[in-house]
Amino acid sequence: MRITPSFFKDSSAKDSSAKDSATKKSGPQVKDAEGVRRLYDRLAPIYDLAAKPFWALGADGLISKAIDELHLEPGSTVVDLGTGTGRNLPVLSKAVGPKGRVIGIDLSANMLLRAQRRLSRLNISNVTLLNEDMATYEPPHETSAVLATYSIEMLPNSNAVLNNLNAVLPEGARIAITGLRTPSRWPKGVIRLASLPLRPFGVNESYRPHQPWLAVANLQDPTYQEAFFGAMYMAAGSTKPASILTSMP
Numbered sequence: 539m540r541i542t543p544s545f546f547k548d549s550s551a552k553d554s555s556a557k558d559s560a561t562k563k564s565g566p567q568v569k570d571a572e573g574v575r576r577l578y579d580r581l582a583p584i585y586d587l588a589a590k591p592f593w594a595l596g597a598d599g600l601i602s603k604a605i606d607e608l609h610l611e612p613g614s615t616v617v618d619l620g621t622g623t624g625r626n627l628p629v630l631s632k633a634v635g636p637k638g639r640v641i642g643i644d645l646s647a648n649m650l651l652r653a654q655r656r657l658s659r660l661n662i663s664n665v666t667l668l669n670e671d672m673a674t675y676e677p678p679h680e681t682s683a684v685l686a687t688y689s690i691e692m693l694p695n696s697n698a699v700l701n702n703l704n705a706v707l708p709e710g711a712r713i714a715i716t717g718l719r720t721p722s723r724w725p726k727g728v729i730r731l732a733s734l735p736l737r738p739f740g741v742n743e744s745y746r747p748h749q750p751w752l753a754v755a756n757l758q759d760p761t762y763q764e765a766f767f768g769a770m771y772m773a774a775g776s777t778k779p780a781s782i783l784t785s786m787p
């Protein structure tokens with residue numbers, strides 16, 4: 539399904555903002571880079587197993603759609619931000635072929651260790667893994683596509699990161715992200731209950747104001763799709779001249 543950028547608007551954002559700032563003071567907090575690193579270093583050994591039910595609920599389908607939206611060609615360079623245990627890497631590697639290049643970025647060395655094992659097991663040699671923060675990472679100028687699956691919403695400044703990508707990537711480069719969002723029509727109790735299994739992954743209500751799909755809506759030819767009754771999304775678009783994006787939220 540392709541829909542217009544107006545559908546990107548999040549009706550739950552306004553009514554939640556007051557509570558979010560209250561929650562920030564007393565309840566769960568957005569993790570800083572060190573907190574994310576510690577959490578995912580700890581989760582790494584069980585991540586693939588623990589995330590399986592989540593993939594089955596629609597997250598997997600959205601990733602496939604996001605990868606399609608990258609329009610990868612043999613010889614392309616693609617960056618996977620927050621690559622984790624590298625589940626996207628084999629598909630990306632195959633799509634860009636032996637002359638192409640895949641770069642996987644992650645804060646957690648333990649997650650990257652799993653990714654490296656996956657690559658060795660599958661004999662994949664066109665992937666570089668970097669233990670870096672996506673908040674400050676600058677992709678090589680020949681990068682034609684950037685992917686982030688269930689990772690970029692962890693950043694409080696994800697809009698700045700997307701804005702920067704738009705500025706540094708060649709015009710027409712593709713950006714595709716998938717993530718979680720608070721479904722606007724779900725009753726609060728259901729949202730609370732449904733988010734419980736995600737808590738071990740660091741997901742909590744303080745992340746609600748993080749809405750990177752809004753930044754993607756400002757790209758050229760934006761595409762948007764939801765799964766699991768609006769609790770997961772995929773957003774994609776092409777970069778355009780940076781000046782057009784200066785008014786981005």
Ligand SMILES: C[S@@+](CC[C@H](N)C(=O)[O-])C[C@H]1O[C@@H](n2cnc3c(N)ncnc32)[C@H](O)[C@@H]1O
Pocket residue numbers: 571574575578619620621622623624625643644645646649670671672673686687688689692693739
């Ligand atoms: C939920 S996992 C998703 C992993 C993978 N993309 C997937 O779909 O399975 C989130 C990943 O993002 C990484 N991450 C979060 N914030 C990051 C940052 N600022 N820079 C780099 N990696 C980050 C975490 O370390 C973790 O591996």
